[in-house]
Amino acid sequence: MHGRILIVDDTATNRIVYKVKLSDAFYEPLLAADGATGLRLAQDAAPDLVLLDLSLRDLPGPEVLRRLKANPLTRAIPVIALSASPGAADRGLALAAGADDVMSRPLNDAALLARMRNLLRLREEARFVTRAWGHEAPSILGMAEGAAPFDPAPFTPAGTVALVTSRVELALAWKHQLRRQMRDGLVVMSREQALALPPARDSTIPDVFVVEADLDAPGGGLRLMSELGSHAGTRHSATCIITPGEDDETTVMAFDMGADDVLSARLCDHELAPRLRTLIARKRQADRIRATVEDGLRLSIIDPLTGIYNRRYALPRLAGIAAQAASEGSDFAVMVVDLDRFKSVNDRFGHAAGDAVLVEVARRLSENLRLSDMLARIGGEEFLVALPQTTLPEAERVAERLRQMVCEAPVTLPSGDGLHVTVSIGVALGARRSEQTEDVSTLVDRADQALLSSKSAGRNVVTFSRNAA
Known part of the structure; x- marks a missing residue:
């Protein structure tokens, strides 16, 4: 089955017809004969989409919508409201209450199924965070919110809407109309200007x-939508396609090509603004989710104290450097850098001072390495450095420079006092292609053994692995 669809309609004939049509389309229908049952099933059965009749006897359709959007367990479920009346007032009430779309009877089956596919695709894209992080993802990632009525306008920061049409007078009419209903920025663009936006x-x-x-030619707007979706800068922007009339074929094609909404030109006066507010709210929520996930992924490989890479990132990256060196027949070097007597820093000055020392040493190491080099914190006071395309004499110079840069100036502690610190360094050179292949963990172990020799030699010393020498 493609998804579970809750049908809320108090007319038995309608429920049976929808059930047959949706079953034929490989959806799993759930049936509710009144609004109260629909609300209960929406919470208990967690459908993927709701088809809601606006003319229910027990509860007005907009009230059902408001309750769905006020419940944290159901507010993310997309809702298509079905209306027997083409009146603008009923449609506007449904959109204001949180409906993702309002479709008038008699329904065009192809258009209904296309809109369902579109909304289910958008819902599936939003679900990836939950699948990746588990059912507690919203609270873990800081995205949980208290229940609130669906009204995106007051809570959504002002956005920007681009009006793209080949007729200037039409764009200006849209802009004049929307300016009275929205506080968002409105810009008129040509196709060329839209495609020239920064990457x-x-x-x-x-x-x-x-x-x-x-736009410019039949189907030109759909082609522009595809082009915008393929560009890095605009691929996350939402798109609303305006059809000249009740063009079901264009509507189906637009939804299946990825349009976020499709609206007939005759409905623009009453529905364009509320639909755009919904699109902006949905797009901003997607931006927040994407930024949160990107931050989470970044933090999973970054040491939060020093801002350099951690062990999770370092070892796979080192394996990549080794593989590249093997394919090129080039040398590379690995260093293990350890702060000398770091425990005494924490014991004498406190952990805040220890943190300040780690941050400053990481900064000095980072500033004295190339962009192609890798620096990671792999233990409490231990750092790993990888130097691709580096010969033994070059590694000697780099290691000595790092040692000197750490010890030559005192580290300023939170108290304002200065503290001189030193590091011991162990270095191992990676094997050439013509030599025996060496596992990166073995290479790090050799560098670590050289580090122990540096400690034994009195600290603040660079020692090379015997194999490297």
Whole structure:
């Protein structure tokens, strides 16, 4: 099955018809004959999407929507509201209450299924965090929020909406209309200007593109949408396609090509603004999730104290450096750098002083290495350095420079006092391609043994592994 669809409709014939059509499309239908049952099933059965009739006898459709969006367990479920009335007031109430779309009866089956596929795809994209981090992902990642009515306008920071059409007068009419209903920035763009936006995301990238379906030529807006989706700077922006009329074929094609919303031009006066507010809110939430995950991934390989790489990153990276050296037939060096008598720093001055020493030593090491080199903290006071394409004489010079840079100036402690610290260094040279292949863990062990020799020799010394020499 493609997904579980909750059908909330108090007309038995409608429920049976939807059940048959959705089953034929390989969905699993769940049926509710009134709003109260629908709310209970939405919470207990966790459907992937809800089809909600707005003319229920027990509860008004907008009230069901508000309750769904106020419940943390159900507010992420997309809802398509179904209306027997084409009136703008009913549609507007449903959109304001949190409906993802409002479709009027009689329904076009192809358009309904395309919109369902579109919303299910968007929901699946949002679920990847939960799959990666477990069911507690929202609270773990700081994204949990208290229950609140669905009303994106007051809570969403002002965004930017780009109006893209080949007719200037139409763009200006949209802008004039939206300016009265939205506080977001509105810019008029041509196709060329939209495609010329910078490749990196910044404040100039619109949150939403409103694109005329027949931009410059029939289907031109859909082609532009595909182009925007393939560009690094605009691929996370939402797109709303405006069709000239009730064009179900274009609607189906737009949704299946990835449009976030499709709206008939005749409905723009009443529905464009609330739909854009929903798109901006949804896009900002996706941005927050993506940034949180990216931060989590970054922190999983970064030592939070010093800001350099940690062991989890260092060993696979070292294996990559070794593989590259083997393919090129080049040398590379590995160093293990350890602070001398670091325990006494913590014992005498406290852990805050110890942290300050670690941060400063990491900074001095980092500033005296090349961009291609790797520096990682692999233990409490132990650092790993990898030097690709480095010969033995070059490794000797680098190791001695690092040792001197650490010891030549005192580290300023939080108390303001200065403390001289030193490091001991063990160095091992990676094997050439013509020599016996060596596992990176063995190479690190050789460097570590050389480090122990440096400690035994009185500390503040560089020692090379016998194999490297």
